[in-house]
Amino acid sequence: MNDIRPIHYKIHLEPDLAKFRFTGKVELLLEVPSPASEVSLNILELAIGKCTLTTEAQSEDCGFSVDPRKEELSIVFPRPVSGEVSLVIDFVGEINNRMAGFYRSLYTLDGKERYAAVTQFEESDARRAFPCFDHPAMKSTFDVELIVGGDLTAISNTAVAEEKSVEDGRKLVRFERTPRMSTYLLFFGVGEYEFLQDPGEVLIRVAAVPGKAQQGKYSLEFLRKALTYCEEYYGVKYPLSKLDLIAVADFAFGAMENWGAITFRENLVLHDPDKTSKAGEERMCVVIAHELAHQWFGNLVTPEDWKYLWLNESFATYFGYGVVDHYYPEWDVWEQFLQSQTQVALDRDALRETFSIEIPGGDHVVINASTAPIIYNKGGSVLRQVEGYVGTEAFREGLRLYLRKYQYRCASSRDLWDALEEVSAKPVSRMMSNWIGQPGFPMVTVEREGGRLKMSQQRFTYLNAPSDQEWLIPVSVRVFYEDGQSKETATFLESKTAILDIGADAVAYKLNDGQNGFYRVRYRDKDNLRELGKLIASKGLPPVDRWGIQDDLYAMVKRGEARMDEYLDFLAHYSDESATLPLSSIAANLHHALVIHEGEIRQGVASLGRTLFERVLESIGYEPAGEDGHTTSILRDQLLWQAALFGSAKAEDFCMSRFSLLLRDQKVHPDIQKSVMQVGASCGSRETFEWFAGKIKSSQSEHERMNMLVAIGCFKDREVLERVKRYVLEEVPDRNKAIPIGVMSDNLAAVSSLWDWYQANLQAIERFHPVLYERVIAALIPIPGLGREEEVRSFFQEYMMKHEKMKDVVKLSLEKLEIHSRMRRA
């Protein structure tokens, strides 16, 4: 019975947007290799009317039963059947309000509340919309047809094949047959959608609710470029005749790569020149490129099982940056990749509570606060390491081979390594299996003896965790000489230790040259760190390496191996730093230190940060200027807020003067709107909050709305903070509830009350979308738990027993709390 496979689905749906229900019929063509008397499909929250077995000769009713726990529909054939058989199933379902399956999305038009109905199926919610074999390996073709109101627009993965009027003023919309694909990539949507389009060999469009499609121009232009890039790089044409970017008001994630019908949160696809910042534009491009890369990595070649989900997400993450870098090299996105992807992955994977990129088990995989940094960020970072190892050319050729070989089929990690090995003639499998198949990552400890470097490796964890794990590490080293010259050398750390000759005349050495490798470096010899310090101050090292040295040092502080004051002293070398990457990272590390520590250390951190940030702001200017570089604009927005937070009167005065313009409905440059609103809230009163609440309600820009939801987490006034928390529960839509809570979780004025608030409102908070609820837990424990460790730990020990699904995120958050407690005590 296990060998029964789907060949084709014909799906007919009639959604009723007034009653939030749909009726459906699926005709499923099956291949039954040997006589079988029953078949099991996945369903969830669907009511089955009837199941019929049809052959050329006749139609016969089948018996069936539903097991809600297993999410299964078992159908009993009237007699054993084999070969190609056709099953027809009638069913009804709810257009739910949970942002999963076939669901409703609320938006306002001319002040009135309206709904669209859309789907979100990854990883196993197609079964909420129609009975199916809901597994990525069960590929099949699909014909979709919808009956919708005559004034509505229906969208699916493929182009419309036929549209005709039917009874009651409704119309039937039938779509072209899809390629062979997995159920989780299917999409259908109905609503008052309008399009902005760009006809070409592939028709590309942005779909949005009335009045907003024009805001898709920016995305559409970038999509055209990205499509050209991907087709050329991958050597495989995009196979469908159209590709839509669909703006969905209510959306749990950032975007979803449904084949030919990619869905997005509005802020990631709609652009408003008065509201969208440069950071916002960059994020739009990175996400569009990410989802586009999925049309090949995921949609064309699909993981054979969910444990190989990294094959989708690592590549999409990697190309998300690669495509943007190709068209906007001046944005330095690879540098930002280090801070927003690699650093986040190193931080997540340094917990004892972690797992391998190739997820063990892997029956269901939930993309959440625990898994995403491993599958996306670490996976993408490891690919960068592979590209560094095999070379750019071989990397591209290997991927082309892999895509050609497995198109319209499924693949595993092994298949990818084999392809890369075939073209590069390097032992890729051997190297990669221990990066993909085991949890954690190494720390390389290095020490100099005369003209030789002694290196050793061990697993890097913040808390003590004995381990004899080893990795094959390509270690690159830049060696510096008296005359100011430097040269790169490399070795392969294959066992616990290795020796590398650098010559007696070397004055300094920097491991992980260019920061392509996924590991931390510990310099045993203080003289070398001092010499590196000089090279940082004189800018004799590039920004990525200046970033890496201090970030590794801060990781050692978190590990309890270096002291906080050592890190702060080392920052003296950055007193003249001007590059965005190291500055942005230092600012983030200092912010972390500020909220963890108390008393004198906190004051020391605040004073150092204030001086540094003010110096940088003086030099780049508080007000955005026409000639600003892209990364300078992004840095300014971060530093304005942090300088004010660290006590800079200048930054606060500047932001408050701009905030008063906003209060009077006057223009403020979009690149500083976020920090201006953060400072406005932090100095604000109850009236300020009411202004935000009114603006959030009336704003037509999700980008602006999200900035305001960040800002309201920054209030300092205790009474206003109580109001903010009530507002989150009662008025903020589900998709955005976690935003202000995340911000409050490191707002020193708010942290102490969050824990009691969580417990008092547990039932309401538990009803958040599961992924967003996990984000709340991940925010609530690590910092708000400081000082109440015992209470928090015992509550969640018990909570985990009852809520098995929350276990991963609770455990990793408790581990972070332990790290923070130790830092505070140190």
Ligand SMILES: [Zn+2]
């Ligand atoms: Zn993705």
